[in-house]
Amino acid sequence: MTNALDRDQKIQKVKELTSFLFHKHYCENDVEAIIGLFDDKLSWFGAGEHEYNVGTETIAGIFRQFVNMIPKCNIWDEEYDVVDVSPDVYVCSGRAWIATDPSANIYLRVHQRITAVFRWEDHTSRCCHIHISNPYSEMTQQDVGFPAQMGQYTYEYLQKCIDEYKAKIEEQTKLLEKLRFEDSLTGLFNRNKFNLDRQDLEKANLSRLGVAAVDLNGLKLVNDGRGHRAGDGLIVRTANHIADAFAGKCYRIGGDEFVVVDSEWEQDVFYKAIAAMKENMEKDGISVSVGISWRNSHCDIEEQFDEADRQMYQEKTAFYSAREHDRRKSRRQ
Known part of the structure; x- marks a missing residue:
């Protein structure tokens, strides 16, 4: 029999489960692991304007369409805060930096937001609501009419990826030049x-x-x-x-x-x-x-x-x- 968790333990558990959702979706594209957390009743707001639905089976079907569609991403600087609106319902709001991995050949870095609601029943937590905020809403006080800061972040990330690729190419070029012009036994020119x-x-x-x-x-x-x-x-x-x-x-x-x-x-x-x-x-x-x-x-x-x-x-x-x-x-x- 599973031991009941106290309030603080439930809060920590909800933070871990929200992070779990992020990582399974963006890093591993493990759809079934995410669906395994769904409650019998569920509502979902995705990142896109058209991404909204209710009903566990319907949303599970939508998520299964994501298989092999999400580019591999890296996540860092995660922040989560949990509010218990009742003894069995906990709302987690969080944000994290998410960037496509260079191997994906897609270049994007955003400060993604998430809100997840978990309901406890029989010592088990189930997710009954997911809301993902898309980065176009990332307007700073200095931005007017367009999220320029987000564009700058993306540009900087793209430049970083380009610089990393350049460094790798330079390293490989030096190695090839060494193999072409260096005698392997003595280290002298060949x-x-x-x-x-x-x-x-x-x-x-x-x-x-x-x-x-x-x-x-x-x-x-x-x-x-x-x-x-x-x-x-x-x-x-x-x-x-x-x-x-x-x-x-x-x-x-x-x-x-x-x-x-x-x-x-x-x-x-x-x-x-x-x-x-x-x-x-x-x-x-x-x-x-x-x-x-x-x-x-x-x-x-x-x-x-x-x-x-x-x-x-x-x-x-x-x-x-x-x-x-x-x-x-x-x-x-």
Whole structure:
């Protein structure tokens, strides 16, 4: 048996049920949950000029027409006040901000009002009257002839939704740009970015241009002897050293191939940065072959890249020839 509620408990219950009506209608579009609260006798004023009727069955039929017709909304800042007009009849007046969810593709924000009357019988509350106030009646003291404040609220909400969509698009664009131009293993720029920047540099009138081609020595031996995870680790360490020396100016264009492009530094600064980079790599147990091209006139990214690439391969050939010579010498001894 349900315990009887005292006056204060009934008032709290009526507030909760009125909020329940709001949320089931605007947030969940759960018509049957609303109909489940209807009394045997019921009157209803809807938000529209034509929305009025009496009779539980008639109103239930109207509400069932709302299924899948109400866009998903969000509700906040709910306020309710309850008056007990008799021991078993309670009138709740309330208001809340209601706004369409951005996913609904409908943009509206209103300060909705509701009046609901509940009748208690056999310890159970039933709704016998619902009245929804439409926002066109939201006239402020400053409004004359038209609810301009309500229009401003709607505009602000629409602008907020647009700003949120813009932020999402910008975030997604940055992510796509990162995926397009960033090497996933090292975080350096990738070949796509290098090719794009080459096109821009071809058109630029540069007063200086330095290009360095860097190739990691011994990667295959590491992959074959210790596995590709160790090889990847070696590539990342190499990339980190290059990035430390040339942040924002370096690219990974192949498995063990890197390029540095700089149009700001003087020749001595550029060469010193290369030397310091190689020294730090040697301390870290990393061997690289490097080719360099620097000009302060007739700068040409294509010519200089080819020049640096040729120098790098000459150095790489010398490295492997020397290592093979050392290996043969060791065998003879």
